[in-house]
Amino acid sequence: MTPATLSGISQHPDRAMSLSTQQMTKSFGALCALDHVSLNVAAGSFHALLGENGAGKSTLVKCIMGFYAADAGAIILDGQRVAMDSPRQAQMRGIGMVYQHFTLVPCLTAAENLVIARPDAPGIIHWRTELRRLEAFMDRMPFRVSLNRHVADLSAGERQKLEILKLLYLDQRVLILDEPTSVMTPSEADEVLTLLGGMAQRGEITVLMISHKFREVKAFCDSFTVLRHGRVTGTGSARSATIDEMSHMMVGETRLRARAPRKSRPVAQPAPLPRLTLDAICADDQTGRRVVDNVTLDIYPGEIVGLAGVSGNGQSALVEILSGQRPLAGGRLLIGGKPFSPCRTDLDRYKVFGLPEEPMRNAVVPRMSVAENMAFRSFDKPPIMSRTGFISPSRMRAIAEQLIARYNVQTASADAAIETLSGGNVQRAILARELSGQVEVLIVANPCFGLDFASVAEIRAQIMDQRNRGAAVLLVSEDLDEVLDLSDRVGVMSAGKLAAVIPTSDTSRAQIGKQMGGAELKPDIRHPGDSHARVS
Template sequence: MLEQLQIKNLTKRFGTVIANDRVTFDVRRGEIHCLFGENGAGKSTLAECIYGTYRSESGTICFNGELVEFNSPRDAIQLGIGMIHQHFVLVPPLTVLENIIVGTEDAKVLLNTQKAENKFKELCARYELKLNGHAAIWDLSVGEQQWVEILKALYLDVKFLILDEPTAVLTPEESDKLFRILNVMKRQGISIVLITHKLKEVMQSDRVTVMRKGKIINTVDTKSTTREQLTHMMISSELAVQGLKKKINSESTVVQIKKLDVRGPRGGYAVKDLNLTLNSHEIVGIAGVAGNGQKELFETLVGIQSPESGEVWLDTEDITHWSPAEILAAGVGHIPQDRYREGLIGQLSIVDNLLLGMHRSPRFAQRGFLDQERVRAFVQEQVDQFEIVAPSIDTVVGNLSGGNAQKVVLARELFQASVVLLANQPTRGLDISIADYVHRQLLEKRKEGYAILLASEELDELIKLSDRIVVMFKGQIAGEFVADNPDLEQIGLLMAGGNL
């Protein structure tokens, strides 16, 4: 029996969204099997179904030739299945050893530290890891924390290990080391499922399964495929929606970004030496997997972050170090990536949310007092125009549906913006009709002469809307394309960190 795991026709829905659509997938004993695809392709959902976090609606899972049904990860762990999540599941103040034995038999009533320490040392030796078992997690580097996660799984004697984008936080050297560890595990007979969207990692595996929009596209032997073929499978080929936008000759430069460097939350550069120009009557699309500096770029442009070096010009003014209020007043609107965290005030009403940012403008406030009548009339007008469905304009925004909440952000930002619109994943999580509404609004603003910067993880969306597409990878612009007839495979290759 070659297959350790066999999945047949597995379907998993979230509400009306189908995350996994009749997925059939198998993993052989002792192989490294990559799950490759764009964000939102359903890779993590599939993994969580295998691990028992989610229960599928239909379909079967066979492990070691037997039909299994997991009610929780506990069941999966008992059969020797382990998973390393995208975000660390460690207790920072505890030591490495304590983190490794927490939840195991050795930490039930009395800590069996001697046994744990011996096994820990043996594992470190076998996998050539240098770790101090008595160091607290918060004293470790990010890479070392990843080794602890792996040791946690190995300590439980896993036979089958799933890793969900384990290299996202690692340096290139650490990634190489990770693959050395994985190869040792493979020789011990452990099967490995590696979720990734980086081509470099895919090429080091034995087999690859490509997913797109919840479906399995194909499973191939890595040796018999090429990067180009894989990219082609990853991005959808049928891009029918075109012709919505008519070519408009953009005449003037509105925004100029010169040699921008921005530090990220972990201290490294999130944006590095970035140059970009936005013209009027133009939508510039940023393609790229989220987390490649898009958030930091947008936050710098609206004045929330201040760049380490470089300049941002709006027309003839240097706005590099302007405050958010000043940039807003200059006519720059912003649709943030996370609407509930950065765009809306969930506990306040539609009225209060539409007012945000204009509460000091002479139109709505005189001598510090708000003109309630004017505010309410304005809000009613916007709610009607954008067809926001709500019991009343005093409804708390947190009670609205996702689409209507996004319409509140859209209404506000389109009203406040007069020159530039920055939209970071404006349709994420929205259903097709609302997403289409957002698209039409953006194109309308383009016609009116706005310069629009649009970041999205969906290539279809970018191609449908943009005049130019730039690819962002690790804080830099990896390439620029004219959106009329772009080379999708090249874009996909650049998004995954490849070279042309």
Template sequence: MVYQHFTVAPGLSVAENLVLARGELPWRLDWATEFERLNAFMARMPFRLDIQRAVSSLAAGEKQKLEILKQLYLDRRFVILDEPTSVLTPQEATEVLGLMRDLAHANELTVLMITHKFSEVTAFADDVSVLRRGRLVGSTCVSDTSPEELSAWMMGQSSSKASAVERKPVDDNLPSRLEIEHLDVPNDRGTLAVRRLSLSVRPGEIVGIAGISGNGQRELTEALLGQRKSVAGDIRINGQHYGATRIEMQREKVYSLPEEPLRNACIAGMTVAENLALRDYDRGELCRHGWRVDRRAIRARARQLIARFQVRPDDPERPIGTLSGGNVQRVVLARELTDDVAVMVVSNPVFGLDFASVELIHQRMQEARNRGAAILLLSEDLDELIELSDRILVIHDGQINFETTAATAERHELGRHMAGAGAGAMDLHS
């Protein structure tokens, strides 16, 4: 099975993870033979990973590729894919699912794919079944159904578009709220993952960044959120230098929706209520006399946020690590959108989530945009970027190499630049 959450050993290399997946191993490995076998295997695959890289250095999309490669390497006859393409480019997704479909039609493999993407179902599946709240609500041949019918089954209504948020136009006369100029950010090995990157985001604007996973998105996000040091360049909010300290984030009202929220935005062993209070447990109504945490107030506010953001189960005392991925992200969304938002940094916010959670998160992001938030959205899902963004930039090898409006964006053109066409930095600082 290819799980929604990664099952790789971060302290080992790609090669060691693939070999370890075989299970029983001899007490001594002939690595020359193993590398020869692994290189021959990689040559047949639709995408590549450096087999000597440490898994800890891989971005989320690269880890997802490794999970799929493990199953193919083991010659599985039955494979379950849980949201397998959430952080793959359209080209990679087509290659991966096309390979799976071809193997299935050649009677070499049986595939059960769990996905919320209609395009994947209609393009690659033979039959489809829909679950809602743990119950089977419909099953049919793909050729006998439509996206509208599938949406009705999934949501319990004919269309999810009824609650669509009206988009306010971006005021081009407003000065940029978030500005990044000639930013250099190193990766874990010390080499530059982000190189002389410049961009700007205005109030009431969503700027999307498209790119193949592993091209500097993680390092850029971490630099903006104070989790990684930049070595050159400048980040400014409202014209003032921004160092991403906790005090600056509170003062400038900078919030985030990160990928892998259990790792990047939550403490798994703490309760939902405690995680909801991580930002402001020492301020306002949650803190008595300026020093004493008011746990009763924390629980009371948690119940309100749980109801507003439809977190299930609705228990503020439940450890957040026991929630589903969609509900963990709902908790993070509730925490990050509690106050007025000036700047929001969003990275793959709906990775592997259920359809209803995706709709809720997208709706809340658009509402924040319409209230004047400047939102930087990093995503490997072009559908998400085109739907939500006002402008789309493409990042390749740590540099912005293309810009377009979402209204005129062409998938083929975005894909070409994601693969490196027209490589070279664009100066988008304005």
């Protein structure tokens, strides 16, 4: 039995549909998120929707999906003007979307998630029959996910695959994917995109993919549309357009701050001691599963050690340990050979600073003001705290205003709640807080996730700058290009274990990609410490 007969909702069960919008306009208060946007996705094409954060991509697809009602404009599906009032309606018409946040339900199994997603899910579910059908469906798919496992136990990449399988299972003929590969290993991403590209080429589905990755757009997409500030700034064939052309359409005339050049370390210095040492550290999650497993790592002054890996392989937990958010289950931390526990006193004493991932959750208090958030490291020290032990709001504000000017934080005022700032400006405010003084150790996690180009360039430049000034930097990132671009040495985390850390020049995208998928490191690779004179 095919999924089409299972769900029986698509009007055209066997072929892709075209999708376009005409003069789509949507405002949120004073902000015009979409300004007469016309998008054309031909039937059976693989179309990329490019744009910086805040360019209106999400708003556009949410209008298509019926989450938002557009102020003006039309949605044309397969040549017919359609009204889209709810996501359910979009689904009935055969348009499905994979969101950036998962819509799978963690406590349900993969099979339960698939069956309940069906609009015609039976009132009483005969699991034996359903499982047989699901197995048959999976057999026809080039990638599969184990049906009886709970979604909570699947890796992020597997969940993303399951999200896509769910759309195919529901027989959706237009797939809208919001940065689908951000949680996949490069090979997983290639596998999934190849499959979808093939299905599009055979005219079975139409794909609209929001992406930031030009490499994927060039390799898999047929055509693209670029949005900037809610307007279409370009469209064309992904095969013929160059990356330069596309990025110019995305950022316009914005001048990018050049990355601080990587200064090579003076060679004549005496052999350095590692600044930060992780000695066989372990950590468990709340269910008792080991998420960081015996990780040992030395980071020397003036280098960036990059940890690559698919999200959910223990990198977040590792960063949480170093920032004091998660207890150590074993092992120890050393700074300059002395024991270090990530409490406020030690963070200050050893000048350890950090840019945690998801800053809104880990680095700021959203409803406190920009000035207060910027003072988290300094509010209890002079000059903000007076000798009498009272905090001076005016001095706090004055310091914040200096930092706001110096780090170009766009905010209404220093008193505005930090949650009113855009993602890039929040990150700049945190940079200002963490990097404005002397930095000995810097812990960075996914610093550029979801930021616009200009902010990305600036933040990477700041990180490189700290390295050049002699800080030991640990960079954890899901963006492999970022890791390869910034790091002096790279390691890969997989299932909580850290593979050997090797100089960036000795490795390659492909090799790291393999390790991200859990492949064993070949033994013939040079010793991790070779680039440094090790202390004997």
